[in-house]
Amino acid sequence: MRAKVNKAAVSEPARKKKKTIPAKIWSFFNSLKLTLGVLLTLAIVSIIGTIIEQNKPIEDYLSSYGPGWTKVILSMGLDNMFHTWWFNAIAGLLTVNIIVCTLERFPPKWKSLLNQVPRGKFSPRMIDNCSHNQTMHLTGGLDATAEKVVGIFKRKKYKVVSHKEDDGLYLYAWKGTIGRFGSDVVHISLLLILIGAIIGGVYGYKDFRLVYEGGTMQVPDADFKVRLDKFWIDYYENGQIRQYNSLLTVMEDGKEVLQKQIWVNEPLYYKGIRFYQSSYGTAWDKVESASIGIVRKDTKSLDSTATIKWGEKKRLPGSEYSVKLIGYTSDFAFDERTRQVFSQSADPKNQAVNLEVYRNGKLISTPWLFLKYPGIFPAIPDSEDDLVFAGYTGIMYSGISLNKGPGTNLVWTGSVIMGLGFILAFFIFHRRVWIYLRETDKSTEIKVGGLINKNQFAFENELKNIVKEIKSDKST
Amino acid sequence: MILSFVFFSFSFAFYILSTLFYLGNAVFKKRWLGQIATTLAIVALFSTTMILIARAGESGHAPFSNLYESMVLFVWALNIGYLLMEYRHKYKVMGVFVMTVASVAMLSASMLPFRYKSSGQLNPALQSKWHWMVGLFSKVGLEKYAIGWLDFHVFTTFIGYAAFAIAFALSVMYLIKNVSEMKGKKYFIAGSFPDSRSIDEISYRAIAWGFPFLTIGIVSGAMWANYAWGSYWSWDPKETWSLITWFIYAAYLHARVTRGWRGRKAAYISIGGFLAVVFLYWGVSFVLPGLHAYS
Ligand code: HEM
Numbered sequence: 001m002r003a004k005v006n007k008a009a010v011s012e013p014a015r016k017k018k019k020t021i022p023a024k025i026w027s028f029f030n031s032l033k034l035t036l037g038v039l040l041t042l043a044i045v046s047i048i049g050t051i052i053e054q055n056k057p058i059e060d061y062l063s064s065y066g067p068g069w070t071k072v073i074l075s076m077g078l079d080n081m082f083h084t085w086w087f088n089a090i091a092g093l094l095t096v097n098i099i100v101c102t103l104e105r106f107p108p109k110w111k112s113l114l115n116q117v118p119r120g121k122f123s124p125r126m127i128d129n130c131s132h133n134q135t136m137h138l139t140g141g142l143d144a145t146a147e148k149v150v151g152i153f154k155r156k157k158y159k160v161v162s163h164k165e166d167d168g169l170y171l172y173a174w175k176g177t178i179g180r181f182g183s184d185v186v187h188i189s190l191l192l193i194l195i196g197a198i199i200g201g202v203y204g205y206k207d208f209r210l211v212y213e214g215g216t217m218q219v220p221d222a223d224f225k226v227r228l229d230k231f232w233i234d235y236y237e238n239g240q241i242r243q244y245n246s247l248l249t250v251m252e253d254g255k256e257v258l259q260k261q262i263w264v265n266e267p268l269y270y271k272g273i274r275f276y277q278s279s280y281g282t283a284w285d286k287v288e289s290a291s292i293g294i295v296r297k298d299t300k301s302l303d304s305t306a307t308i309k310w311g312e313k314k315r316l317p318g319s320e321y322s323v324k325l326i327g328y329t330s331d332f333a334f335d336e337r338t339r340q341v342f343s344q345s346a347d348p349k350n351q352a353v354n355l356e357v358y359r360n361g362k363l364i365s366t367p368w369l370f371l372k373y374p375g376i377f378p379a380i381p382d383s384e385d386d387l388v389f390a391g392y393t394g395i396m397y398s399g400i401s402l403n404k405g406p407g408t409n410l411v412w413t414g415s416v417i418m419g420l421g422f423i424l425a426f427f428i429f430h431r432r433v434w435i436y437l438r439e440t441d442k443s444t445e446i447k448v449g450g451l452i453n454k455n456q457f458a459f460e461n462e463l464k465n466i467v468k469e470i471k472s473d474k475s476t
Numbered sequence: 477m478i479l480s481f482v483f484f485s486f487s488f489a490f491y492i493l494s495t496l497f498y499l500g501n502a503v504f505k506k507r508w509l510g511q512i513a514t515t516l517a518i519v520a521l522f523s524t525t526m527i528l529i530a531r532a533g534e535s536g537h538a539p540f541s542n543l544y545e546s547m548v549l550f551v552w553a554l555n556i557g558y559l560l561m562e563y564r565h566k567y568k569v570m571g572v573f574v575m576t577v578a579s580v581a582m583l584s585a586s587m588l589p590f591r592y593k594s595s596g597q598l599n600p601a602l603q604s605k606w607h608w609m610v611g612l613f614s615k616v617g618l619e620k621y622a623i624g625w626l627d628f629h630v631f632t633t634f635i636g637y638a639a640f641a642i643a644f645a646l647s648v649m650y651l652i653k654n655v656s657e658m659k660g661k662k663y664f665i666a667g668s669f670p671d672s673r674s675i676d677e678i679s680y681r682a683i684a685w686g687f688p689f690l691t692i693g694i695v696s697g698a699m700w701a702n703y704a705w706g707s708y709w710s711w712d713p714k715e716t717w718s719l720i721t722w723f724i725y726a727a728y729l730h731a732r733v734t735r736g737w738r739g740r741k742a743a744y745i746s747i748g749g750f751l752a753v754v755f756l757y758w759g760v761s762f763v764l765p766g767l768h769a770y771s
Contacts, residue, residue, distance in 0.1 A: 422688035
């Protein structure tokens with residue numbers, strides 16, 4: 001007789017006789033074959049999702065697969081496969097499968113395992129049918145032997161019930177019943193994880209913000225803002241980058257409520273939202289200050305320079321000019337159609353500043369000055385003087401990812417429960433031992449037979465040891 | 477890095493010798509051959525441990541940060557798992573197969589390009605130490621060896637992989653034994669194998685260890701991703717392949733629950749599962765694009 005004695009499974013064929021449509025649907029979902037099919041389908045389909053790169057622009061698919069296949073990929077959603085309706089439907093199938101299986105199997109298992117300790121005699125012949133069994137004869141009397149046997153099992157943390165009949169003594173010893181529920185705990189935890197994932201998908205978001213030092217970012221769905229006080233980079237001694245850091249302050253109703261330094265693996269967590277360090281750079285449309293100099297057009301000699309802060313109007317020393325710093329681009333470009341200046345990239349390739357130039361308090365021009373091309377456009381019309389852009393101090397920005405994941409804690413809770421389920425399912429075994437003692441002429445006959453739901457080897461050894469102990473003379 | 481490479485070379489030699497002695501033991505059935513094989517396996521374990529310790533000393537952090545180090549960790553876990561199994565079940569013939577896997581793993585690690593072997597400083601995304609552990613270790617001045625999600629993730633994952641590798645070796649044995657039992661012939665060394673039911677059972681036990689560890693690995697990876705990237709699951713190829721592997725072994729476990737799926741079919745699933753592990757480990761790094769470029 002093999003170890004699996006599952007009463008729930010036994011009742012399955014009986015249910016198959018007369019089937020209404022709901023019953024058919026129910027038994028479709030109450031099937032381990034479906035589980036196998038769905039698990040292997042998920043595995044195979046997921047492989048496709050790793051071979052075809054996900055969420056790329058159409059051009060990438062066109063160049064790797066050609067127009068025909070690209071059409072197939074896009075129409076089936078293979079470019080964003082894990083979020084297609086049909087992928088979710090397969091996952092849904094698994095979910096319903098788990099729910100139905102648990103509802104179907106758990107209650108009868110609970111009843112049969114927890115409530116059915118044999119209360120009377122059992123057929124001694126069933127002991128011989130156990131996969132591990134032994135019959136032996138001992139010289140001691142029945143009561144003394146029984147006491148010894150019970151003692152041995154109790155020491156091994158078995159629970160024991162005994163039942164005395166005219167024809168002998170019936171003992172039943174068991175332990176690890178709870179291990180039988182491991183699979184149910186795993187399945188329920190899996191449902192919790194799925195629910196957590198769904199909640200996160202529906203109510204959570206991911207967002208990204210660039211903030212300058214001193215700047216403030218808006219936070220979606222929240223009653224607070226976050227300010228970046230400072231961004232900096234730490235280096236190893238050999239110059240390799242060690243860490244990116246941002247100092248953040250949470251502002252609520254204009255008041256500072258919390259300040260925290262974040263780095264790559266150390267987010268700020270506030271009111272259900274996490275703020276992660278995810279990138280950084282130098283601003284392409286703003287500088288902290290620029291240094292501006294005056295040059296005489298004929299001699300090209302630099303007369304004097306001054307450092308102008310962003311937005312500040314300042315007189316250039318020893319001259320009649322004042323300038324105000326109103327614009328900056330890191331990679332200057334000019335759109336002929338709209339006549340607008342813009343930055344071609346975020347990289348400092350062709351830095352330029354935009355100034356308002358005043359003579360004796362009157363605005364006379366608003367030139368762009370180029371760091372790399374001084375003097376190509378005169379800054380001051382009809383004058384012997386020209387201005388140059390001699391240098392600047394950039395502003396660092398920090399790229400912050402925002403993440404609201406309301407189901408995340410449920411996912412972790414489910415994971416911990418799943419761990420418990422594994423311990424129950426894989427490391428706690430349900431062991432049941434039937435023992436029958438009978439007095440014969442000069443000795444006591446003992447029959448011992450046991451079942452375990454898995455890990456036959458461990459049990460075989462344990463029973464061997466128990467039998468050895470029973471046979472040995474040492475009393476307890 | 478000299479010291480760890482020296483230990484690596486010694487370990488490599490020990491694994492090959494141990495494999496050969498296990499094979500000799502299976503073919504010639506001499507007790508002393510088996511004893512030497514086991515001794516060599518223990519020496520190899522010691523030597524592999526020294527690789528990891530030397531690495532930690534050289535790099536100044538826990539030694540699981542690149543493909544090479546994780547390969548050594550895999551072999552280390554495989555060896556411990558095997559020795560425990562041998563101690564428990566006394567079937568030395570299993571060593572032929574498991575130590576072959578260990579030797580192949582050592583060979584592939586030794587063939588990695590140097591940039592995968594060198595132990596550099598950790599880039600920012602790989603730094604995720606647990607604060608409580610840093611606090612604890614700093615009391616004895618060892619805070620740089622404090623571990624975090626990444627180390628925990630790699631460690632548990634590789635114990636899982638090692639268990640699956642053992643199950644794989646046993647499944648191959650099972651198939652050989654099964655065929656030779658059916659045809660009534662003794663293929664190769666199949667005569668010295670335990671009966672096929674025992675192989676099947678032990679193989680299942682290996683997966684019963686591997687599956688929870690793989691799960692802990694996936695979950696801790698998700699926790700790490702949640703800290704580092706702000707979301708616990710993003711379907712990048714490595715994550716997806718770990719899930720594929722997980723599905724395959726879940727299928728294995730359920731296949732055993734239904735009747736008639738033990739033995740041969742189970743062995744096929746187990747072999748398929750291990751091929752997925754190999755791809756998850758090597759294929760994803762070298763064939764598919766993704767975030768886990770380092771290991
Ligand atoms: C990804 C999904 C699933 C996972 C990870 C999972 C996990 C597990 C685990 C770990 C076990 C214990 C196996 C063992 O003891 O060897 C188990 C057993 C079992 N599972 Fe699942 N399961 C999943 C889905 C399902 C579904 C959809 C069903 C529905 C039919 C199901 C039915 C069962 C049954 C009947 C058992 C055996 C129960 C027992 O022996 O006590 N499982 N499952």
